[in-house]
Amino acid sequence: MKRITVTVNGVTHEAEVEERELLVYFLREGLGLTGTNVGCDTSSCGTCTIHLDGESVKSCTLLAVQADGAEITTIEGLATNGELHPMQAAFQEHHGLQCGYCTPGMIMAATSLLKENPSPSEDDIRHGLEGNLCRCTGYHNIVKAVAAVANG
Amino acid sequence: MATTERPAPSIGQRKQRKEDPELITGASRYVDDISIPGMLWVYVVRSPFAHARINGIDLSEALAAPGVVAAYTGETLEMGPLVMAWPINDECKAPAHLPLTKDKARYVGDPVAVVVADSRVHAKDAAELVQVEWEPLPAVTDIKEALADGAPIVHEEYGTNDAGSWIMSRDSPAPIRNPSGPYFEDPDMVTIKEEYYLSRLIPNAMEPRGVVVDVNSSMGEYTVYSATQIPHILRTTLTITCGVPEAKLRVVAPDVGGGFGSKLEAYPEDAICLTIAKVLGRPVKWIEERSEGYVATLHGREMYQQIELASTKDGILKAVRVKLWASMGAHMRIITPGIPMLGAWLYAGCYDVEGYDFEYTNVFTNNTFTDAYRGAGRPEATYAIERAMDALARELGMDPVELRRKNFISDDKFPNYTIASGLTIDSANYAGTLEKCIGMLGYEKFRAEQKSRRESGSTKVLGVGFSTWLEMCGIAPSRVLAALKYIAGGWDAATVEFLPTGTVRVLTGVSPHGQGEVTTFSQIVADQLGVDFDDVEVLHGDTQIVPLGLDTYGSRGLSVGGVALWKAGEKIIEKARKIAAHELECAEEDLEFAGGDFTVKGTDRSANIKALGFSAWSAHNLPDGMEPGLTATHLYDPPNFSWPNGAHACVVEVDTETGSIDLLRYIAVDDCGVRINPMVVEGQVHGGVAQGIAEALFEEATYDSEGNLQHGTMTTYMLPGPPELPSFELDHTVTPSPTNPMGVKGVGEAGTIAAPPAVINAVVDALSHLGVTNVGRPATPERVWNAIQEARR
Ligand code: FES
Ligand code: FES
Numbered sequence: 001m002k003r004i005t006v007t008v009n010g011v012t013h014e015a016e017v018e019e020r021e022l023l024v025y026f027l028r029e030g031l032g033l034t035g036t037n038v039g040c041d042t043s044s045c046g047t048c049t050i051h052l053d054g055e056s057v058k059s060c061t062l063l064a065v066q067a068d069g070a071e072i073t074t075i076e077g078l079a080t081n082g083e084l085h086p087m088q089a090a091f092q093e094h095h096g097l098q099c100g101y102c103t104p105g106m107i108m109a110a111t112s113l114l115k116e117n118p119s120p121s122e123d124d125i126r127h128g129l130e131g132n133l134c135r136c137t138g139y140h141n142i143v144k145a146v147a148a149v150a151n152g
Numbered sequence: 153m154a155t156t157e158r159p160a161p162s163i164g165q166r167k168q169r170k171e172d173p174e175l176i177t178g179a180s181r182y183v184d185d186i187s188i189p190g191m192l193w194v195y196v197v198r199s200p201f202a203h204a205r206i207n208g209i210d211l212s213e214a215l216a217a218p219g220v221v222a223a224y225t226g227e228t229l230e231m232g233p234l235v236m237a238w239p240i241n242d243e244c245k246a247p248a249h250l251p252l253t254k255d256k257a258r259y260v261g262d263p264v265a266v267v268v269a270d271s272r273v274h275a276k277d278a279a280e281l282v283q284v285e286w287e288p289l290p291a292v293t294d295i296k297e298a299l300a301d302g303a304p305i306v307h308e309e310y311g312t313n314d315a316g317s318w319i320m321s322r323d324s325p326a327p328i329r330n331p332s333g334p335y336f337e338d339p340d341m342v343t344i345k346e347e348y349y350l351s352r353l354i355p356n357a358m359e360p361r362g363v364v365v366d367v368n369s370s371m372g373e374y375t376v377y378s379a380t381q382i383p384h385i386l387r388t389t390l391t392i393t394c395g396v397p398e399a400k401l402r403v404v405a406p407d408v409g410g411g412f413g414s415k416l417e418a419y420p421e422d423a424i425c426l427t428i429a430k431v432l433g434r435p436v437k438w439i440e441e442r443s444e445g446y447v448a449t450l451h452g453r454e455m456y457q458q459i460e461l462a463s464t465k466d467g468i469l470k471a472v473r474v475k476l477w478a479s480m481g482a483h484m485r486i487i488t489p490g491i492p493m494l495g496a497w498l499y500a501g502c503y504d505v506e507g508y509d510f511e512y513t514n515v516f517t518n519n520t521f522t523d524a525y526r527g528a529g530r531p532e533a534t535y536a537i538e539r540a541m542d543a544l545a546r547e548l549g550m551d552p553v554e555l556r557r558k559n560f561i562s563d564d565k566f567p568n569y570t571i572a573s574g575l576t577i578d579s580a581n582y583a584g585t586l587e588k589c590i591g592m593l594g595y596e597k598f599r600a601e602q603k604s605r606r607e608s609g610s611t612k613v614l615g616v617g618f619s620t621w622l623e624m625c626g627i628a629p630s631r632v633l634a635a636l637k638y639i640a641g642g643w644d645a646a647t648v649e650f651l652p653t654g655t656v657r658v659l660t661g662v663s664p665h666g667q668g669e670v671t672t673f674s675q676i677v678a679d680q681l682g683v684d685f686d687d688v689e690v691l692h693g694d695t696q697i698v699p700l701g702l703d704t705y706g707s708r709g710l711s712v713g714g715v716a717l718w719k720a721g722e723k724i725i726e727k728a729r730k731i732a733a734h735e736l737e738c739a740e741e742d743l744e745f746a747g748g749d750f751t752v753k754g755t756d757r758s759a760n761i762k763a764l765g766f767s768a769w770s771a772h773n774l775p776d777g778m779e780p781g782l783t784a785t786h787l788y789d790p791p792n793f794s795w796p797n798g799a800h801a802c803v804v805e806v807d808t809e810t811g812s813i814d815l816l817r818y819i820a821v822d823d824c825g826v827r828i829n830p831m832v833v834e835g836q837v838h839g840g841v842a843q844g845i846a847e848a849l850f851e852e853a854t855y856d857s858e859g860n861l862q863h864g865t866m867t868t869y870m871l872p873g874p875p876e877l878p879s880f881e882l883d884h885t886v887t888p889s890p891t892n893p894m895g896v897k898g899v900g901e902a903g904t905i906a907a908p909p910a911v912i913n914a915v916v917d918a919l920s921h922l923g924v925t926n927v928g929r930p931a932t933p934e935r936v937w938n939a940i941q942e943a944r945r
Contacts, residue, residue, distance in 0.1 A: 076179075
């Protein structure tokens with residue numbers, strides 16, 4: 001067991017974690033933030049994507065102990081003061097989700113994509129989201145939603 | 153009493169989804185998000201061999217491991233076999249499928265033991281300590297090899313892997329118009345014979361499966377939370393397998409992260425978890441790991457197809473004859489033997505033929521069981537006929553579009569035209585969708601560009617492929633299902649109730665998991681009853697709240713569940729009218745109903761349905777003898793399937809030096825009848841097309857000679873990501889179904905049914921000048937390159 005301190009969605013937590021515990025399970029089972037989903041065991045699907053110190057990462061690829069001292073944002077922390085983040089609103093408006101399972105990861109990946117490239121082409125969007133899989137939407141409306149946010 | 157403001161019509165609008173606020177903020181609740189105090193974790197020990205006898209299982213080390221509470225084998229955890237609901241005829245072999253196998257393992261992943269511990273990690277660690285004494289046996293995973301003499305036998309009691317055939321002329325309740333034989337013997341006919349192999353697919357819903365069982369021991373009650381499409385069917389099957397009385401078993405499908413058929417199943421793990429909870433009297437949880445799911449969750453499609461067409465020399469298609477050999481895998485799961493039959497009547501596509509024959513043979517192999525995967529049977533049929541139509545066009549030297557136009561069932565045959573295979577199509581618009589599609593494509597211009605590319609000697613050649621598809625969905629009526637030997641019915645149920653505070657509660661028996669019925673059903677009720685969209689609450693997926701229903705599969709949500717809802721709404725209006733007449737002191741016939749108001753004709757005296765709902769609830773002043781409450785339930789058994797159709801076109805660029813394919817355009821013009829929410833319809837088409845394209849170009853699950861799955865993880869199984877797919881170009885026509893009062897059909901499977909042949913036809917078209925006539929699927933660069941080399945030889 002190891003003691004870690006992490007700030008998640010603005011709240012600082014101190015916790016004892018097993019050294020082999022994955023960050024995604026610490027978030028989900030340790031902190032009860034179940035919005036971040038687990039879709040695979042091979043770092044392939046991106047459903048577990050969060051922001052760690054401002055960068056999007058797949059939270060199944062890190063151990064909880066590696067997040068010691070980090071600032072984390074999960075899907076639960078994306079809206080501010082009850083206002084949806086524009087990316088969340090755009091996913092709804094453009095029907096960028098069906099079952100919703102990929103959605104938290106997809107939204108987290110998309111927001112950090114726009115941070116790096118505020119005016120991406122369709123191709124940029126598709127390549128920027130390449131680590132995130134969706135089985136429902138065929139990506140068409142996801143791409144539309146991201147483009148809509150980029151174009152303000 | 154009169155209200156001036158009437159809710160705007162809701163049907164046909166692109167309403168934003170009511171489902172979304174939870175899903176975009178992380179407030180969703182999938183099975184893995186559920187945790188119950190005192191809950192134990194279950195881990196399943198699976199066979200590493202495709203075929204091996206079990207000579208003993210030693211649980212002692214696992215039982216001694218930290219945190220372990222219990223461990224079981226098939227001998228010590230008492231359960232009946234899993235339910236198989238579609239024994240297609242007397243020939244059908246349906247060996248008992250025990251949730252934990254006792255005698256031998258029949259596929260890699262076959263569950264043999266379970267460990268129960270106080271945490272996810274402890275259960276998994278201890279599972280590794282279970283010692284199984286295996287005696288490996290030779291395995292067979294190929295359909296044809298499984299039928300050969302001397303093949304290893306999956307179920308020894310039968311002495312063969314032939315699981316039985318279904319022959320339309322013998323087994324179908326609907327008479328075939330004419331046998332196909334004479335057309336193929338006619339020397340004036342042009343005949344072709346095509347053979348295709350459809351690879352095995354893994355559905356890959358993004359949410360893995362999972363089960364949580366909660367126990368109320370003192371009452372003998374159990375709640376099963378399962379990532380399932382079929383809470384109602386699952387309840388019934390679990391009662392049969394586990395012996396828990398159906399009335400004390402509650403099955404809940406919470407938020408479910410996609411299904412595509414893979415969650416239309418009675419799985420071993422559901423039964424195992426319920427039984428352990430029953431034995432231990434404690435809540436349990438099992439969550440599938442993705443790589444585990446690749447062997448533990450059903451696969452789809454795998455079959456060999458043989459299709460023959462007979463046509464006149466000028467391209468009038470006269471007869472179709474089809475034989476299939478389908479892989480069952482190692483077990484018959486809930487509807488495995490019937491899956492190929494779901495396409496049986498569709499192998500002539502939307503073409504008006506005279507002669508028809510169809511048969512299929514089911515084959516056991518040492519692989520994961522197959523079962524319904526999006527489209528189930530209909531993508532297979534569409535693939536065969538649409539590929540074969542292109543082959544026939546080549547044989548006749550005709551344009552593939554021209555050949556299709558020539559053979560469509562003409563508009564004047566509708567409504568309700570009985571096709572050669574014996575079923576009756578409600579309505580369709582074959583030519584109309586194709587013409588629209590051709591227009592969007594710019595066909596002439598495309599052919600000119602294709603020609604000039606070829607003439608320029610470019611190694612990047614262009615091709616276009618078409619798929620003019622139809623399907624039968626909303627599988628019903630129940631009477632027909634009975635004749636096909638399916639055990640359950642095809643009806644669904646809805647309850648509409650006005651609550652005293654003025655909102656409307658809808659209970660639907662379908663169990664959406666991404667399809668958006670909470671929204672679209674609200675639109676239906678809003679329009680039909682004249683209430684506000686936001687005042688309708690749609691509840692589903694919990695057998696305690698919605699006891700009646702048959703769940704979501706086969707594009708039936710709207711065409712069965714939605715129509716049930718409409719019919720319940722009609723009953724509501726009928727009763728509300730009586731109350732209105734009583735309150736307004738007029739005859740019922742004097743009332744007009746619009747926008748929620750019953751108005752006395754020619755006056756401004758009216759009563760709003762919400763107020764009438766309150767009157768019915770308070771029951772202070774109801775007509776004599778009337779039951780209180782404004783609520784109605786309807787169980788709807790459709791009189792026919794519904795028959796959507798469409799025309800898809802795919803444009804590809806193929807690099808003749810590398811075999812790589814660039815998907816340039818994908819055009820889909822579909823007709824699913826009346827559209828409740830075009831945004832939701834388009835979403836269904838997008839997702840379906842994506843899966844269909846993936847089936848054609850990327851996805852396959854193959855096995856090595858020992859029966860190990862070679863595409864057993866998400867890194868080796870090629871699921872398309874955003875860069876692999878284009879944006880899609882969509883349009884539609886609307887041909888209402890005459891079968892139901894809303895004129896609706898289904899759309900959930902359309903894209904998956906349509907896309908594969910459009911894509912492969914495009915690839916073959918691109919390479920046709922090189923003499924290529926077939927490319928295996930998925931059309932990987934290697935397969936394309938090989939096809940080019942072979943044609944050059
Ligand atoms: S869970 Fe699939 S990438 Fe993290
Ligand atoms: S919305 Fe279902 S996986 Fe993306």
